Amino acid sequence: MDKLRAMQTFVRIVDKGSLTAAAASLGTSLPAVVRTLAALEAHLQVRLLNRTTRRLALTEDGRSYLDSCRRILATIDEIEAGLTTRQVELAGHLTVTAPMLFGQMYVAPAITRFVQRYPAVHCSLNFADRVVDLLEEGVDVGVRIGPLRDSTLIAQPVGRIRRVVVATPAFLRKHGVPRHPEDLTRQPCLRFSNGNPHWWTFQDDGRVFQVPVTGNLEFNQTAPAVAACAAGAGFGHFLSYQVAPLVAEKKLRIVLEDYELAPWPLSVLYPHARMLPARTRALIDWLKADLAPRFP
Incomplete structure (x- = not known):
């Protein structure tokens, strides 16, 4: 079994909400997707999804495995992107969100330096003291303080806030x-x-x-x-x-x-890892490098 391909298939099933939609997006057949999922569950010896005629639902093991798959696939994407980002002219538009005061104090100065380094990139900054839905509001990158509840997002830990x-x-x-x-x-x-x-x-x-x-x-x-x-x-x-x-x-x-209470995590978030534009990858790396030394 190709474990990497199986992970990609499992994540795509969850993201698309059905085996049929996953098969279409992967450019393969429904029976192939069914076989891959069955082989993966047999290999892991756990049920990842509860399947009915109408819907799919993650099991507890499935949720845990999904988070691990997203992290592994994101790491692979980062390695591959890191080999090409340096060769790419960065340009285009990015929308960034962060908590109001944190954004004013730390994110805005970091992004100011980023656009000075990459003048063809245009950044819109949206600072708000609420949990912004990155997918619903079309946000490319978010900075968040506190526990993370949305498993559909990729989270890169940056530091801790006391x-x-x-x-x-x-x-x-x-x-x-x-x-x-x-x-x-x-x-x-x-x-x-x-x-x-x-x-x-x-x-x-x-x-x-x-x-x-x-x-x-x-x-x-x-x-x-x-x-x-x-x-x-x-x-x-x-x-x-x-x-x-x-x-x-x-x-x-x-x-x-x-x-003191246990510190809260400081994270950089983005909606998905597959095929990130070079400008988005560069901004994520820039924010991590800028913020991490300040909040060990």
């Missing part, structure tokens, strides 16, 4: 450095009106817990909250990238590191 508590050195000298999250209950904290403004979440040896926080400043946007924190108005609870420049300049200091 959730940190910070304050100015002057504020800490005046109010003291907290040793435990409970110490925050007696201090002014900068809160957000969205989400759960009265509680901050931490963990200790895997045990997740919340502490109540109070303060006389509440925000619905991150940037002014960071500015208030940098002005010494209280403790702030932010994603690490939001305060990274101020921490690097020692204008803010991270506290309670031992109680």
Whole structure:
């Protein structure tokens, strides 16, 4: 059995939603697709798809195997594309999405450098604090923070984003450095009106817990909250990238590191790996190289 061909066939069946459509797109016969799937399931000794006369549904093993197949096929595509991308004149249009503040702080500067390097490429940047559907909205590349739920996308891990508590050195000298999250209950904290403004979440040896926080400043946007924190108005609870420049300049200091929640993944996403345009592949590699050193 040609394992690579079997993986490609399985992924195509899932993407097309039927054996018949998969056969047509692969330029082969329906019996050939059926035989390939049967041979693959026999080789793996698991059922990958539940089949009825009307629909196909992935089994739990099928979902896991699908993710692995996509990663393997994407890696093969990257190897092959890497041999040719350098020879190709990059040109055309790309649409990129990212969370609002992260996009402004990190993605926009990276893409500015990218289009300066490849002036025939035109990039449209769409920054929004919502989960953008790359397929529905015609987006070529997305940058996402947090768990990934859409298995139809290819995700390239880039780094990690911590959730940190910070304050100015002057504020800490005046109010003291907290040793435990409970110490925050007696201090002014900068809160957000969205989400759960009265509680901050931490963990200790895997045990997740919340502490109540109070303060006389509440925000619905991150940037002014960071500015208030940098002005010494209280403790702030932010994603690490939001305060990274101020921490690097020692204008803010991270506290309670031992109680931070597990970091969130930072990923570069794209809808599919097969036959990616050279400009898309180049941008993905550019973003990974630019962002990875900043968020180890």
